[in-house]
Amino acid sequence: xxxxxxxxxxxxxDHVGRPAVIVGHSLGGQIASRYAAVFxxxxxxxxxxxxxxxxxxxxxADEHAWLKGYRERLLTRFADSAPGRxxxxxxxxxxxxxxxxxxxxxxxxxxxxxxxxxxxxxxKLVWAFDSHAGAAFVRAxxxxxx
Numbered sequence: 001x002x003x004x005x006x007x008x009x010x011x012x013x014d015h016v017g018r019p020a021v022i023v024g025h026s027l028g029g030q031i032a033s034r035y036a037a038v039f040x041x042x043x044x045x046x047x048x049x050x051x052x053x054x055x056x057x058x059x060x061a062d063e064h065a066w067l068k069g070y071r072e073r074l075l076t077r078f079a080d081s082a083p084g085r086x087x088x089x090x091x092x093x094x095x096x097x098x099x100x101x102x103x104x105x106x107x108x109x110x111x112x113x114x115x116x117x118x119x120x121x122x123x124k125l126v127w128a129f130d131s132h133a134g135a136a137f138v139r140a141x142x143x144x145x146x
Contacts, residue, residue: 003074004027004031005031005034005035005038005074006074006075008022008031008032008035009035009039009042009074009075012039012042013042019041019042019043019044020042020043020044021043021044021045021046021047022035022036022043022045022046022047023047023049024046024047024048024049025048025049025050026049026050029048029049029050032046032047032048033046033048037067038067038070038071038074039071086120086122086124086125086126087117087124087125087126087127088125089125090110090113090114090117090125091110093113093114093116093117093125093127094109094110094112094113096113097109097112097113097116115128116128116129
C-alpha cells in the first residue's frame with residue numbers, strides 16, 4: 001500500500017464516486033478520521049470504533065492550514081505512479097532505524113534492519129512493513145475536554 005489515506009481517496013473517487021459513510025476500527029478508525037478531515041466533501045458520515053490513537057501530538061498553529069497543506073502534499077506525492085526510490089542498502093535502513101528509535105541498541109540495529117527489510121519486485125530494498133502507518137494517527141490527548 002502506498003498510503004492508507006491516499007488509497008481510500010482513490011477507492012472513493014475511482015469506485016464509489018459519491019459521498020459515503022466511512023466506518024473504521026482501530027487503525028482503520030485513525031485512517032477514516034484523518035481522511036474525513038482532509039477530504040470532508042467525500043463523506044456524509046463517519047463511524048469510529050476504538051480509533052482515537054496515541055495521545056499528545058504537538059498541535060500545529062493553524063490546524064485548517066495544516067490539513068490543507070497535508071491534502072496537497074498527499075495528492076502531489078502519490079499522483080505519480082512511479083515506484084519509490086527504496087532504501088538503498090541495509091546500512092541506510094539501519095541509520096533510519098537508529099534515527100527514529102534513539103533507545104535502540106546500535107549493536108543490534110543492523111540485524112533488526114535486515115529482518116525488517118525485503119526486496120520488492122524491482123529488486124529495491126524496502127521496508128517489509130508499511131512505513132506510512134504512523135501517518136494515519138489523529139492528534140488526541142487524554143486530558144482533552146477535562
